[in-house]
Amino acid sequence: MSSEGFQYRALYDYKKEREEDIELRVGDMLVVSKGALLALGCPVGTEERPSEIGWLPGFNETTQEKGDFPGTYVAFVGRKRMSPPTPKPRPPRPPSAASSRGDSECEVGCVLPDLPDQFSPPETAPLLLSKLMDALESKGTTWPSAPPGPTAAQFTRPYPEQLEVASLCDGVVRFFQELPGPVVPPALQMEMVNAVKEVKELEDCAQVLRGVTSSPACPAQHGLTLLSLVRHLARLCLQSARNQLSPRSLAEGFSPLLFRTSSAATCSEAPDALVQALEVLITSELNMNQAAPALPPKPAKPLTPVPSIFNNSTALQDSEWYWGDISREEVNEKLRDTMHGDYTLTLRKGGNNKLIKIFHRDGKYGFSDPLTFSSVVELINHYRHESLAQYNPKLDVKLLYPxxxxxxxxxxxxxxxxxxxxxxxxxxxxxxxxxxxxxxxYEEYTRTSQEIQMKRTAIEAFNETIKIFEEQCQTQERFSKEYIERFRREGNDKEIQRIMGNYDKLKSRISEIVDSKRHLEVELKKQAADYREIDKKMNSIKPDLIQLRKTRDQYLMWLTQKGVRQRKLNEWLGLKNDTTEDEYSMLEDEDDLPHHDECLWRLGNINRIQAETLLRGKRDGTFLVRDSSKPGCYACSVVVEGEVKHCVINKTHTGYGFAEPYNLYASLKELVLHYQHASLVQHNDSLNVTLSYPVYGPQRR
Structure with a gap:
């Protein structure tokens, strides 16, 4: 018996918050019966506008789950004759473009050079692949199953944007097929499999996977290519309303191409786990950078000036919040411990810095299509008053504090x-x-990391041992039947009992090893969770630690500028003062210090090894200044606790100094005279020393 219903497709992922809800993933197909909507009091025609209904009771055809789902997260597809849902296995997905071509392409062979031969950092991907993916993004359509076309190398001549979508897709597929090897080396694929199995939180898992691609064991060009492709695929998913692509479907299509799982997988679980790994990376990129917008941006409206907070100048360069060519590290430093809503071209939200790309096309600016703002300043001023939730539901915040x-x-x-x-x-x-x-x-983090590695090694050893014992058990079982039958004919029950006893002992031993392995796996899972928790705690403490040090240094600098002597500073810092007076501090007139003679400590173009030779055996506080290998800078070499330490002296437009904001001294001599009585500990905890004795000055014992 069938009834009339309506079909919807999920536009966004939804993680259920109530027992009666069902989870959604982009691309899931759902059906709702007409009777269920009538029971909710929905008038005819409302089914085509699910966002007006609120929560809909229905059935997820993809996951075979029944429950409520949010109407704002789905799009109406059409009417459907439906039967009462009965759980049944999901039909197998059609083979991907990569696998459907079979062995015919294997005969073509590799015609592309390996990735390290195609590009090098700071480029982030091969030029050919970037052009193909950019062209696909601009078309924003489906990923068709194209017939075999020309080789990837033949796409270097025409402009990719002039090609049809089918040809572009085929070009991308062939690009990966014609590489000499997989994008992710086989040795690292098992690390990705382990990460997917052990780390359940999506963002945590994505972070671990990115760490694998950027590890020393992964060639830089391979890791960059994978992450570049992930970014392109995530942007394709943003247009899921048009192309019906989801992270899962893209991961299933690209996993065989990137990992070459048919040859690289070492166990039957690996291909599925690698698909999941790729899906996690795409989903994380989708969530992090630009989730699908809830509403298109409203048109910009005239704003009344607020001079106390913002400068409404229409010139981008004049805007106080525009920092120009600033690195990500500098952005993190500027935004650390600031309020939600602070930004440069970066937003502080939930304790993290969210990087949001501003698109520019045809003289218009915006975060996503349609681009409606005539300038970046107009865009920023608009979101001073309107929440960014218009663009991304997860960013319910305004740009309040520049x-x-x-x-x-x-x-x-x-x-x-x-x-x-x-x-x-x-x-x-x-x-x-x-x-x-x-x-x-940190000590606990290091210890736990070592123990986790040891447990993984032990589990691998257990697997090998179990395999050996099972083979031995099969061998004994095969031969035991023959011997038992012979001894039974001879009436030798004692030998039969001995054989059976040995077999039982072997089975018992296997059972013990399996139990030990299971116990170790449980411990490993718990320890991996502890490891992630420690890492989170360290990451939460680090900003506080840096901020405390920065504040302490500001107070130190203020006191130093007021002329407070090092002895008093040491008291406040809880550092021990020397019981014997520094012979130079006994000189009443600072003009008599040997530091005024630059020839005694400024040695020019000598290297690090020569500096260490000159200072070896000298007393603590003996120093020299030399040219640094870093252009435009100098280096100070000083004896600390019997060892020679080196630190860079910056030369900036504000003056000389060891670090911001201490680059205040007009000359090297002025800097040396200051640190003759001020300790370097304020810049480095391991440098509790002053620049007391020029290397060629008097060396009293």
């Missing part, structure tokens, strides 16, 4: 030296406590 390139850090609020000294002491204690906690976690 990180201004004009602002200066004003950390020290106190106005007296004693008050600042007390705050310095407090921040230093907090920093030390946080540093001890981080060190403890």
């Amino acid at each position: 990180v201004s390139k004009h602002q200066q850090d004003q950390v020290v609020k106190e106005d007296s030296i004693e008050a600042v000294g007390k705050k310095l002491h407090e921040y230093h204690l907090q920093y030390q406590e946080k540093n001890r906690e981080y060190d403890r976690l």
